[in-house]
Amino acid sequence: MDFFLLWEQVLDYINKNDSQYYQMFSYNVFPTSMTDTTLVITPNKPYLVRWINGVYREKLEQIVSRIAGKPMKVEVAPPPDSTAPSPQMPVPPAQKEAAAPSPAPAVPLPEDEEPLPTPVPQPLPETPATDPFPKEVAPPDFSNLKPKTADQVTLPDIRNYESLHEPSLFDTLGTTVETKKNFQPNPVNEEYTFETFVHGNCNEIAYQAAYAVAQTATNPNQADQKMNPLFIYGPSGLGKTHLLHAICNYIHTYKPSLSVLFVSSETFTNELIDAIQNHTMPKFRAKYRNLDFLLIDDVQFFGSKDSTKMEIFNTFNELFDKKKYIIMTSDRTPSDIDKLEDRLQSRFSSGLVAPISPPDYEICCIILQKRAEKMGITLPKDVVDYIASHINTNVRELEGAFNKLVTFSHIKKEPITLSFAREALKDQIPIESGQELTVDFIIDTVCKYYGVKKEKLLGNGRPKRIVIPRQIAMYLCRNELHESYPTLRDCFKRKDHSTVLYACERVENDMAKDPQTRAAVEAIKKLLRNR
Ligand SMILES: Nc1ncnc2c1ncn2[C@@H]1O[C@H](COP(=O)(O)OP(=O)(O)OP(=O)(O)O)[C@@H](O)[C@H]1O
Missing domain, CATH: 3.40.50.300 (P-loop containing nucleotide triphosphate hydrolases)
Incomplete structure (x- = not known):
């Protein structure tokens, strides 16, 4: 049997018997190949690999085996690009007193994806149809909702x-x-x-x-x-x-x-x-x-x-x-x-x-920004970036770092800058961890990622496959190291520092518009962090 047909029947079975998972499987999981004994599926979100393996794989194997009429294994392959994040800003539920908001679906519906065609209904003989979850459940409508008014700004009690x-x-x-x-x-x-x-x-x-x-x-x-x-x-x-x-x-x-x-x-x-x-x-x-x-x-x-x-x-x-x-x-x-x-x-x-999986970099940034906003503090972007890129496995620790920074700044009566943050958080984020992050290291990492030679990246050639890595390397040096444009001009052997400036703006724009650029930059940042 063709594996698409098989998967349609699996979806149909899930819809009838485990309908709370139907949307998640039909929107986010796709069959990718099949051998005589194994069906390979690929979710489009990395966390779903863990979820399926931990919670649903055994059940899937039973379903697939029953449909195929022979014992089958299910292998869950990670998505091709496991690094592309797409976080959302928090969307608050209604603040209305009287009318409560309409219900949310059990699982998220990615905004940018169209649902797959309805599966061919071929129920398994011994599966009674149960009260199915509505097939066309729209994502919750939060369009007319407003966030709660920010609380009064209260500086922490620095004595405690x-x-x-x-x-x-x-x-x-x-x-x-x-x-x-x-x-x-x-x-x-x-x-x-x-x-x-x-x-x-x-x-x-x-x-x-x-x-x-x-x-x-x-x-x-x-x-x-x-x-x-x-x-x-x-x-x-x-x-x-x-x-x-x-x-x-x-x-x-x-x-x-x-x-x-x-x-x-x-x-x-x-x-x-x-x-x-x-x-x-x-x-x-x-x-x-x-x-x-x-x-x-x-x-x-x-x-x-x-x-x-x-x-x-x-x-x-x-x-x-x-x-x-x-x-x-x-x-x-x-x-x-x-x-x-x-x-x-x-x-x-x-x-x-x-x-629930550890937050990605963007989620950490949003959490930090919201905390700062709530306290009426302006947290510079490079500080947010510094904390979020180092503390991203535990939100409690992230909040602890933020609180410590705010307290220290209050005690010392100093503004929060990147160097202040480095000093204040040196216990949480050891400065000497791993290899030092330098312009050279960033260039090497970018070259390795794109498979281009360093002399080409630093040369004057303009083919797209060199220009893009060059611009991304400039952007990363500027954002991760906060080097000045003239310094970067020299490091990258350019004549004019406006080339670096343009590159940084270009990458920023591309990241906003193009998920691929965004994913590439995130992947390289991850490599830099794990040095
Ligand atoms: N996604 C999030 N958005 C905002 N705040 C968060 C988020 N995740 C965690 N937090 C905050 O992090 C802190 C720790 O969260 P919480 O105690 O709920 O974690 P937990 O998963 O229950 O941990 P544990 O298993 O140790 O009890 C809380 O202050 C919580 O508000």
């Missing part, structure tokens, strides 16, 4: 640097956290909303899904049980807990009458043990089983707690039966949680499993 760090959400372990309506004090952080969450490739599915789930509070008719439970996973400091807070805040704003409970797995476990010891299980059950939304942070810890597993399972079943939502976060996929028994693993995976 630690207080500048966002409180670690692990600090709340052991405390039951509930929306304002039910408990005092209210530990749900009102700052953590969908509007303050910057989303892009690295977290789009999780963001959209969390937003869609929150919206079911105001649109119960739109509730899609295919997203229940919602399981958000990813490494530390990437905004999983932020999204849980955002859901709580959203419901509190638009539907405060609903009962929402937000706990860490630790709290759940402690309360359960307490209830067993004090013979108060009925009270415990009444608390956990009469909710509209249960949000549990860090469920990876359930794996090691034997005593809780049965209770979790029963709690889940009861909430599911009542069609109440459960949203969980974890640092790994359900199948990677050690010692989590099969039935819990499959419960956790039975809705939408949404990944």
Whole structure:
């Protein structure tokens, strides 16, 4: 069978049976080749490779094998250009008091891509048609929405640097956290909303899904049980807990009458043990089983707690039966949680499993700029670039670096410049790391990337395959090293510094218009960073 036809049938199967994933597969994943035993598929987003391998590959193999009528493997190949980012500025949900916004789709719809043709419907014999997710779901319409007014500018209290760090959400372990309506004090952080969450490739599915789930509070008719439970996973400091807070805040704003409970797995476990010891299980059950939304942070810890597993399972079943939502976060996929028994693993995976990956450079820049904007601080572009290009695996660390910089600048009464930032952040970003970044190193890297000879790049030849790398090398030297135009004129053996100036402007323009140039520059920057 032709692999396109096979893939169409796979999509059709997913549409009927796992419709929460249908859009993601049909818009973002493409079959690329097939042998007798293996179908190779390629997602157009690098994070989907990890997601499919971690969450859905086994299931895909079963589906493909059934359609092909023989055992088949599925191989997930990375997209040809895994470096091209396309982040979006955060789009806030409505601020309207009365009318709540319309629901978001479970997964993002890339603006620049047309949907594939509808798959040929050839259902597998033993697959009952289930309540399919609408095929033509438009992306959320945020066009008439405005961001929240920026808070009053408050400079941090420089006497207490630690207080500048966002409180670690692990600090709340052991405390039951509930929306304002039910408990005092209210530990749900009102700052953590969908509007303050910057989303892009690295977290789009999780963001959209969390937003869609929150919206079911105001649109119960739109509730899609295919997203229940919602399981958000990813490494530390990437905004999983932020999204849980955002859901709580959203419901509190638009539907405060609903009962929402937000706990860490630790709290759940402690309360359960307490209830067993004090013979108060009925009270415990009444608390956990009469909710509209249960949000549990860090469920990876359930794996090691034997005593809780049965209770979790029963709690889940009861909430599911009542069609109440459960949203969980974890640092790994359900199948990677050690010692989590099969039935819990499959419960956790039975809705939408949404990944969050480390942010790319652009997302880090936006987060920094938003933080600065909120504090009324102007952060020079080269400082944003410096921090974002060095600290981009953990948003908590990124924010820590920003807070430290602001504090130091306040204490020393000095403006934030690149050299000030280098000095202030030398513990986080060691200056001596790896090879020194120099004009020569940048030129060598660009030459290597494009496969051109250094003497050609520094020569006077004008073929396009030399001019483009030459201009990109000039742009990178200017942006990464902040060398002056006359210095760069000499380094590049040009007669006039306006050649360098023109090159920098040209590359900047091309990057804005042409994704290929943008991707190339990002790829080279990555090479420079990993030197
Ligand atoms: N995409 C984002 N946009 C804005 N802020 C973010 C984003 N991602 C993370 N943050 C911020 O980073 C900090 C850490 O996020 P959070 O605590 O939600 O991470 P986490 O993934 O739950 O980490 P952990 O697994 O360690 O609990 C918070 O201050 C959060 O607001």
